[in-house]
Amino acid sequence: MVIDVKLLLLYESEELTIAADEIVFNEGSQSDHYYQIKSGSVKLVNSFSGAEFTHAYSYKGDSLGEEFLLSNHPFSYTAIARKNTVVFRLSRNKFLQIIHKYPDAQFNLLQIMGARMRYKNIMMYAIATLAPRQKILAFLKLYKEFKYYPGSLPYEIPFTRQEIANMIGIRVETVIRNIKELEKNGELKIIKRKIFI
Known part of the structure; x- marks a missing residue:
């Protein structure tokens, strides 16, 4: 879990229920919220010409798309619920308040982003070579x-x-x-x- 649920609730996050195969956010849309999975799972994909490339599967406690929120860039993939899923959604401003005020939340976020970068680097090499x-x-x-x-x-x-x-x-x-x-x-x-x- 990246951000403790108590903090998410304290900072007035919304709980969104997303049906299986429904979209959490679309590739190319602007990132203005932080997402964290409460239950269920989500796949992160790019689709083109009828083919699909899956970047990752995310599960309970995982965060979604925070790298775009922090870099102020649009999403580079689409997030789709694999089954009925509940996510916490927190505004950019409140997310940044948590990150500034709570070092543990910031450290958890950095650890997870670092692990994801390592995973992506190794997979890029494997896929390419x-x-x-x-x-x-x-x-x-x-x-x-x-x-x-x-x-x-x-x-x-x-x-x-x-x-x-x-x-x-x-x-x-x-x-x-x-x-x-x-x-x-x-x-x-x-x-x-x-x-x-």
């Missing part, structure tokens, strides 16, 4: 690490093959074929169609 099998494996390992899952215990990847394809920019058939090869090589496990790494 690696073969499909290495892209998939790099993504799965990085996602497990990004979710702070400890060590060598098996971690269930919460994505479908299509969602993995959308996140690394390759065809779903390529993901399916390479997931089978990775399992055959012992680099991951498939149990009841679920991927574990």
